[in-house]
Amino acid sequence: xxxxxxxxxxxxxxxxxxxxxxxxxxxxxxxxxxxxxxxxxxxxxxxxxxxxxxxxxxxxxxxxxxxxxxxxxxxxxxxxxxxxxxxxxxxxxxxxxxxxxxxxxxxxxxxxxxxxxxxxxxxxxxxxxxxxxxxxxxxxxxxxxxxxxxxxxxxxxxxxxxxxxxxxxxxxxxxxxxxxxxxxxxxxxxxxxxxxxxxxxxxxxxxxxxxxxxxxxxxxxxxxxxxxxxxxxxxxxxxxxxxxxxxxxxxxxxxxxxxxxxxxxxxxxxxxxxxxxxxxxxxxxxxxxxxxxxxxxxxxxxxxxxxxxxxxxxxxxxxxxxxxxxxxxxxxxx
Numbered sequence: 001x002x003x004x005x006x007x008x009x010x011x012x013x014x015x016x017x018x019x020x021x022x023x024x025x026x027x028x029x030x031x032x033x034x035x036x037x038x039x040x041x042x043x044x045x046x047x048x049x050x051x052x053x054x055x056x057x058x059x060x061x062x063x064x065x066x067x068x069x070x071x072x073x074x075x076x077x078x079x080x081x082x083x084x085x086x087x088x089x090x091x092x093x094x095x096x097x098x099x100x101x102x103x104x105x106x107x108x109x110x111x112x113x114x115x116x117x118x119x120x121x122x123x124x125x126x127x128x129x130x131x132x133x134x135x136x137x138x139x140x141x142x143x144x145x146x147x148x149x150x151x152x153x154x155x156x157x158x159x160x161x162x163x164x165x166x167x168x169x170x171x172x173x174x175x176x177x178x179x180x181x182x183x184x185x186x187x188x189x190x191x192x193x194x195x196x197x198x199x200x201x202x203x204x205x206x207x208x209x210x211x212x213x214x215x216x217x218x219x220x221x222x223x224x225x226x227x228x229x230x231x232x233x234x235x236x237x238x239x240x241x242x243x244x245x246x247x248x249x250x251x252x253x254x255x256x257x258x259x260x261x262x263x264x265x266x267x268x269x270x271x272x273x274x275x276x277x278x279x280x281x282x283x284x285x286x287x288x289x290x291x292x293x294x295x296x297x298x299x300x301x302x303x304x305x306x307x308x309x310x311x312x313x314x315x316x317x318x319x320x321x322x323x324x325x326x327x328x329x330x331x332x333x334x
Contacts, residue, residue, distance in 0.1 A: 005333060008074035008099070009038040010065060011084050012058045014045035017178070018152075018253040019080045019106035022128070024050070025153040026078070029322040030329055037072050039065065041084070058083040066091060069099075076333060080104040086114045089121040100124065100333070104150065106250035108132050108271045110139055119143050124332055126150040128251040129273035150328050154256045154320040155233075171200050171303055174239040174263075176232055176254040177246070179208030179225070184245035184268060186214060190292040191245075193219040197303055202243065205230050236261035241302060246270050247289060251277070259283060260316040264309045266298050280319060281312035 009027050011020050020040075024047065027038055038050045041061040045052065053061040058081075065087060069077065077099045079088040085103040092101045103118055104126040119125060119140050125147050127133035137144040177183040185204060192202050201222045204214075211227055218225070232254070242258035244267035251273035258265050259277060265284030267274040278284040285307060287294040301307060 004033070004035040005075040006072060007034045007036050007076045007078055007333075008069060008072055009036065010040070010077065010079050010088070012041050012081050013043040014040050014047060014050050014052075015043050016081075019104070019250060021253065022106070022152050023078070023080045023104070025155075025322070026150075026325055026329075029153065029325045033326070033330070034076075034333075037068070037074070039068060041065075059087075062087060062091075066095065069097060074099045076100045076102055078102045078104070080106060082109070082112055082114060082118075085118045085122070089118050093121050102126065102332075104128070105132065105136070107248065108135055108250075110136075116140075122146070124148065128152050129276050131276050132250070132272040135272065148328065148332065151320050151324050152251050152253060152256060153322055153325055154253075154260050154316055156317055169199050171197075171241065172239045173200070173202040173241040173243050173299070174235075174258075175202065175204040175206070175243045175245075176258075177204070177206045177244070179204075179206050179210045179214060179227075181210060182247045183208075184247045184270075184290065185210065186217060187247075187268075187290055187292045187295060188243055188245040189214060189217055189220075189223060191295040191299065192223050193217075194292075194296050195220065195299060195303075197300075198222075200299075200303055203239075205232070232257055236263065239263060241266065241299075242284075243299075244268060244274065245295060246274075249273055256316055256320055259312040262309070262311055262313055264302065264307065266295065266302065268295075281310065281315050283310045283312035 011023050040052050041058040042055050053064040055061045077088050079085050088103055089101050101122045102124045103122045106128055127149055133147050133149055204225045207227055242263040242265040244252055244255050246268050248270050255277055259281050267286055268289040269286040270289040275286055285298055287298045
């Protein structure tokens with residue numbers, strides 16, 4: 001019987017954003033075929049197989065990571081986010097580890113000083129959007145031969161069939177996002193503040209540093225900032241529209257889930273991935289990033305039935321599946 005290859009997964013936190021959650025899903029999709037170990041730099045996890053170094057910052061886990069790599073002796077080190085990716089290639093280069101260095105780049109950011117070092121010294125560079133990969137190819141032509149697309153994973157679930165009552169005159173929009181500047185929640189609030197429609201409501205789910213500021217600019221009583229995170233699987237069916245006003249994105253997991261639930265989506269045209277999803281599903285429209293008047297217009301057009309909705313569920317499930325991830329990684333790792 002052929003010995004399983006060893007894959008060591010490492011990222012910052014199990015409770016972080018979409019990039020960290022996707023790494024966990026990637027692990028789960030291949031764990032039966034590989035001998036896997038999963039560590040995070042900080043915070044604990046309810047997931048039994050995830051072990052934490054319990055550091056305040058990801059960079060502080062350097063010696064712990066070095067020790068665990070020496071014990072596990074992986075064939076592949078798989079990381080995501082800038083600091084874990086840097087540690088991946090730095091340790092391999094300086095300490096002459098033999099593992100295959102796999103880094104996943106979730107956001108477009110060429111300004112980081114470490115980006116060039118990571119791209120040059122990694123063995124495989126994975127991207128979750130074609131747009132992001134193409135932008136990096138333009139800037140790193142010599143390294144583009146090791147660039148590959150690896151789709152995000154969208155979980156399959158059944159409650160999409162229990163849709164909202166279509167006879168109601170109430171239109172409900174949902175935002176699921178951290179309350180941080182780059183997420184553009186202020187742009188959304190400014191847009192909805194100017195919409196005079198008593199039957200239009202927006203619920204914003206998420207927490208973050210801008211909560212007090214955002215609460216202070218609210219003028220429309222139909223907007224609610226919940227200041228909490230929820231299991232979206234259970235509430236998609238209560239809404240008619242998904243809103244994503246981000247100033248920057250990787251590939252939004254919330255947008256993928258909204259599309260898997262057939263929600264018409266109005267999203268910003270920021271880099272990267274948003275337009276890519278809607279071009280695939282044809283169930284939404286983009287607005288000019290940071291232009292709250294354009295967002296207001298697109299929302300009003302939806303309320304006035306100027307856009308047609310499509311069934312996007314099958315498209316999302318087939319293009320963002322675990323099987324596609326398994327096939328891609330098996331081809332790269334074997």
